[in-house]
Amino acid sequence: MDFGMKNRLSKIFNPKTGKTVMLAVDHGYFQGPTTGLRDMKGITPLIPNADCLFVTRGILRNCIDPKIDTPVCLRVSGGPSILGDLSNEDITTSMEEAVRLNASGVGMSIFVGAKNEDRTISNLGRLINEAERYGIPVLAITAVGKEMARDSRYLGLACRMAAEIGAHFVKTYFCEDFHKVAEGCPVPIVIAGGKKIPELDALLMTEGAIKAGASGVDMGRNIFQSDNPVGMIKAVRAIVHKGVSAKEAFDIYEKTKKPQSTGSERDIDEQMEKV
Numbered sequence: 001m002d003f004g005m006k007n008r009l010s011k012i013f014n015p016k017t018g019k020t021v022m023l024a025v026d027h028g029y030f031q032g033p034t035t036g037l038r039d040m041k042g043i044t045p046l047i048p049n050a051d052c053l054f055v056t057r058g059i060l061r062n063c064i065d066p067k068i069d070t071p072v073c074l075r076v077s078g079g080p081s082i083l084g085d086l087s088n089e090d091i092t093t094s095m096e097e098a099v100r101l102n103a104s105g106v107g108m109s110i111f112v113g114a115k116n117e118d119r120t121i122s123n124l125g126r127l128i129n130e131a132e133r134y135g136i137p138v139l140a141i142t143a144v145g146k147e148m149a150r151d152s153r154y155l156g157l158a159c160r161m162a163a164e165i166g167a168h169f170v171k172t173y174f175c176e177d178f179h180k181v182a183e184g185c186p187v188p189i190v191i192a193g194g195k196k197i198p199e200l201d202a203l204l205m206t207e208g209a210i211k212a213g214a215s216g217v218d219m220g221r222n223i224f225q226s227d228n229p230v231g232m233i234k235a236v237r238a239i240v241h242k243g244v245s246a247k248e249a250f251d252i253y254e255k256t257k258k259p260q261s262t263g264s265e266r267d268i269d270e271q272m273e274k275v
């Protein structure tokens, strides 16, 4: 691997732990204004707690302060909305643009087992060919079609295919027997969080994934839709980088929660908001 590729990967994966906590905020590229991301200002306090921000170029340009220290991995695929056939994606952002935006990586979805499986895989190949020229790591996201089971057989197939095509790291979902997915994939795997679940369950999932061989997370809704997003990302970090248990991490989330305001305080807050 060339210096540029290694250097960018070391921005995403902490060289001390070899792991990463990526914050995924790209959901709007097919879901529109997702709960928790309607106003992107809400993610500002999360950014310093992330090892990498996974984002589209539109949000990066319009909503993210260019002075941030956190590296960026750019979502470069898209096309269909949540109303259409999600597998009908293409590459939407050029490598030149990724370089211009100082991206440390680029990511796109592949849809193994879906209608446009073969096109998404050949798009991945093309993206990697170009990314290799610039020394930019490629994240392949094993998106799951509505009809596919999220089990180790299917996710293992999708992750291995992505690695064989040349992806430098892969994002997938946690599942039972996740160690089988990790064992069969020769490049680092990060897990997506999926739909919002109770905080302790999301932390147990993180712990389970790390213990089974994941190299981190690229988590979105279970962080930014939490009632304590900063506490939640700190808790996830403690599992990923310090190896604490989900229960210990849950204490971090709980202890950093702002106390619920009393009725009279709420009235004052509401009045202040009107000023």
Ligand code: 5RP
Residues within 6 Å of the ligand: 024, 025, 026, 027, 054, 109, 141, 143, 192, 193, 194, 195, 218, 219, 220, 221, 222
């Ligand atoms: C959507 C994505 C998201 O980045 C990914 O799903 C992570 O977010 P979440 O933790 O909310 O699932 O790639 O295709």
